[in-house]
Amino acid sequence: MKNSLIVVLLLATGLPATAQNTAPLTARLDKVSLTFALSPNGQPTYTVQFGPKSVIKSSRLGLTLADGKGFDGPLEVTGSETKDVDESWNPVWGEVKTIRNHYQQLTVHLHQPQAPGRRLNVVFRVFSDGVGFRYEVPQQPGLSYFTVQEELTEFNLPANHKAFWIPGDYDSNEYSYSTTRLSEVNTTPIEAIQQKAAPNRIQTPLMLKSDDGLYVNIHEAALVNYPAMFLNVDTKTYGLRSQLVPDATGAKAYLQAPEHTPWRTIVVSDKAPEVLASKLILNLNEPTKFPTTDWIKPQKFVGVWWEMHVNKASWNYADTSNIKLAGTDWNRLKPNGRHGANTANVKRYIDFAAQHGLQSVLVEGWNVGWEDWANNWKEEVFDFVTPYPDFNVTELQQYAAAKGVQLMMHHETSGSVTNYERRQDAAYRFMKEHNYAAVKTGYVGRIIPRGEHHDGQWMVNHFNHTAALLGQNQLMVDMHESVRPTGLHRTYPNWLASEAARGNEFNAWSTGNLPEHETILPFTRLMGGPMDYTPGIFQIKLESWNPAQNKGRQVHTTLVKQLALYVTMYSPVQMAADLPEAYEQHLDAFQFIKDVAVDWDDTRILLAEPGEFITTARKAKGKEEWYIGSITDENPRQQVVKLDFLTPGQQYEATIYADGKGASWNKNPQAYQIRKQKVNSKSVLKLQLAAGGGAAISLKPAGK
Template sequence: MYKLLVFLICTLYIVPLSAQELKSPDGSFVLFFSLNEQKSPVYSMKYKGRQVIKPSRLGFEILSGTAQMKEFFELQGIERSSKDTTWQTVWGEQRLIRNHYNEMLVSLLQEGRVMKIRFRLFNDGLGFRYEFPEQDKLSAFIIREELTEFNLAGDHKVFWMPGDYDTNEYLYTTSKFSEIGALMKKATLRIKSQHPIANTAVQTPLMMKSDNGLYINIHEAALVDYPAMHLNADVKTFGLSAHLVPDAWGGKGDINAPANTPWRTVVVSSDARNILASKLILNLNDPCRYDDVSWIKPVKYIGVWWQMFVGKGTWNYTDHENVKLGVTDYSRLQPNGTHAANTQNVKKYIDFAAKHGFDQVLVEGWNVGWEDWGGKVRENLFDFVTPYPDFDVKELQRYAAGKGVKVMMHHETGASVSNYERRLDTAFRFMREYGYNAVKTGYVGWIRPKGEHHDGQFMNNHYLHVARTAAKYKMMVNSHEAVRPTGLHRTYPNWLAQESARGTEFEAMSGLPPEHTTILPFTRLMGGPMDYTPGILQTIFSYHNPAKTKQAGTTLVKQLAYYVTMYSPLQMAADLPETYDRFADAFQFIKDVAVDWDDSWILEAEPGDYITIARKARGRNEWFIGGVTDENRRTATIDLRFLPRGRQYTATIYEDSGTAHWKTNPMSYRIRKVKVSSKTVLKQALAPGGGVAVSIKETD
């Protein structure tokens, strides 16, 4: 359970009903709130005297009934409070997190209806949400649209992807804000089961940089019982406005008072490193809901997975394309001979995991139904308990247990959510019976029931239902094709990680540009950890299969650096075991690197260009550093002042060779050891598309 540390300051008082100001604890931020001439709620914000958000409207258009919660309000009251506490994480980038803010709760009255807006101003930015207390004149309603605006102060540089109700697997586009509309068609790549927003809209987290050097990140926190927020972009006025994901009936959120919306977040700094270091989104989520968290453990794993992407195996057992759950007799079908999730192959992975100290082995394609999947819309395709004839569940449980390794479950739902929910308890009981304690879920395809979207209110409730149900059985969850995270892993820490972005699998399918992973920490990872599946050391894929013409947009060393720069408590060594045998000296870093941390330091950062991060392993006197760059060669400055003073350490440096290049010579690397201390500053060369990985231990 979380522990409350340090101290708490809380005051409450009423102030006059006029235009209001709220300052952050350090005074860097000032928020202004008032009612305009139409008596609509309006806010604006400055950071160190510089305008961040110009006057911006708040409120709702309502689909049901006649009430419109957007104007003709009266200011009923203001309550102010402050809080300064420190809490302990179950797992994370640091063990202790300070939660320090000043708060203003605005109560608004409109013809007997009450709407409240709660503002919290931290030293790194703003969070605010709408609250609807229990009341007679506003009990239940359907939102037509949330009217929240973020009117920007200029034509900022923006790192964005197209708004879409069903996928967040686009590449990021970097442009001026005013160029978003002209670039939207090009940016909207062809993706399975996509639903792009018709107007000029972008997804959150949205990262920006102003001409006067401010870094601005807009997202949301604690997305519970509500649709995800995209942002309409007005390229002429530099305005952003909320665009909620609709449900099957056209509504954008069913509200039943008492109810709160998610928090809208704006993180700001003149130093890009502070954006990555911000814990504002986590602080806006509720504390852990579980009394016992002893069963929740960070995981380092390998898996029967990558061989399917490089053409050395298949998910399906046969090539018969028409199967029916509970009817098809697989013993009568001819095996295709390429099914990867077979008992003998999985045993090889278990042996490898045991030999090299990995916790678990993910196995995809173990259960019947994959022949007729392919992203097709099917209501009853998987039952999550029936294995293929060549996958011996009992034997693999016995074998893995004898090696001290867990097998990780895979539940691909084919987006048939109603089917999955019907079978969920049965599936978790099956997992518990056969020794599983973690599951990777998938939602590829069009959501069933029809008309619902991956990012809609129905699905957001579903993802939480899975996490909560998993907790009853002491299971950990890693969700793919789900809504992007909003810090809910603080409240439900068994929800270890998500995909929710374009990850490593796209290296084999269409390629990823070198800048991709210098943007993701400023965007997708702001809300929570990603199962990016790094560690691809054989970066030229024709080595496995001549038909695979793509190669990774990285050097080998950059893949090592991801274990530090792409934070997750769930880290995969995604390449094939035989690849790691060939690169055993480089593989050592993956074996050594931690997945849970006492503290983290952002040493260098510029979105789209480079990131260098250092972290201390939780409960161990070991430190790890990862640095990555885009397509440009650069020199990283690595200041080791975070090390305890007066001691000597040995740093093992995994670096690109002098001729390394992500495209022409990606697997050329060197390993060297140097003596270092807290006074050491390393100047480290990074190849184009390259990186650096460093492990540091105290010298005996």
């Protein structure tokens, strides 16, 4: 909803200008300024400043096309326009009730002085916290269909910044973050999950910190009909150059004029909390085109999921590794006795959700095919409508409805996306018929069509098409193994969350996530949109579920840090990820999960430093309730929190969930204490965070 709009248009046109006689063009807002110029050989370049400090040195712009006649040679400026926009809008759900969209736009019109004389526009938007820019190819004679071979965008940095990065794997984002200087970026020692990255290729969002106190984040916005952008690091000059994900032929994007690329984004501030508070990426996305959005419901859920990760149950119903499953009569197969998605077990989760006011129950492993899918690169595995014999769809639908709970669908595609697209209409009809309002999708394994990548143009279009198709059916979606988000939840607000990073599940079956991991993710992966991180694990030591298979495995946080993640790791769909029996042992701590909101009117990033700590306060949607989450890395620390964001004159009861005496993530992770005290807007809290720990606080008006 647009509340206000003020636009001033200034037009500058004239004769075509060469590099020698073109004055630099500028745009500015507050401390952020951008300058466009042609290099001596006619190549377009740009620079970015934050006050007197350099953010981006002179860096090249351009596109190369497959026909060899792209925008990589000399260009001339034929004109430019600037305009100022100041408006506000209300998201369907989000971290704040209203978002201001204030920027100065500079559009530069470029032309090839030599044949074929093609035209290209570069559009810059300068915000108070950064810059977005994209290429626009207008409709023109002699250029209709074209193929982008590469993008020449550079981000040349002025110094050897500290960087928080993961390898540039075209098929996975599920890595631990490395923290090094740019000169030390090297992916070679890192074991790739899907596809080995080039030694100096890394992913966005890339978080950087300069020695002179600037925080810089590089990413993209509105990734539509185009491959994801990776970055090649020059470890000697500290330059970054774009690298687009190729398709099976090596081409990057197949386009038709008029067309534009996604926005390239640079968020910058001299205060780390302001990076986390930025709405620049969201503002560069288009508003939703859904006619109504009242059916979109932020929510909390539990599910048949974690018990499979901790080896207490299985996704598959039978052990049938030696038979061909196509056409199998599943009722004749011998059950393995460990299938988690059975009717009785699902009812147990429904009962727990109903008892504690959680809206949904996710069930993974309900449908036939799990015996045949793992990394086999097979086309036909799941049909998304046929349940296993021990999963009674109708009975569970009726049982959940009677309890006031909805079931959440699960569609694992096994990477066979062509199969899923053939079956989507039937799968979504099945959901509607059986009262499923949301689906969690998965894309584990190599992609079919073979040769395509998770982050290439073909898959980007699939993810966007799936969100749109689900929206047309008034269904919500949580995508796993997807391309990393770029703010498209503004356009598709039914796209509640994605995974697209190394989630909490890695603590169950790998070396796990380092205690610093959750202090980095908000500065990297979450810059583009919400993550389904699946917090809320209470049974930190996993051996109790299956001693033989979980020996030595644990979640690398304290129990209280798991609570704090519901505030610091934003998502409108939050899972209480542990088993009901784990929560039943700690119902006093579980109260925070029951209370904490998933949709917000206001958010304040109180304290933050990437890789070290984050303290966030959020105000619940439509309520005078605030929630605070504070987390730390492997170092214990004290966080001093001023409550000056509270309503003056109002007294609140603070319920403080804190790490217990002697707590630490590795030696005593489940120790916690809960205390209450009265506070107001003049109060100051001193939070003691254990190593790998945190604090979680609810603030409710006193007497309520």
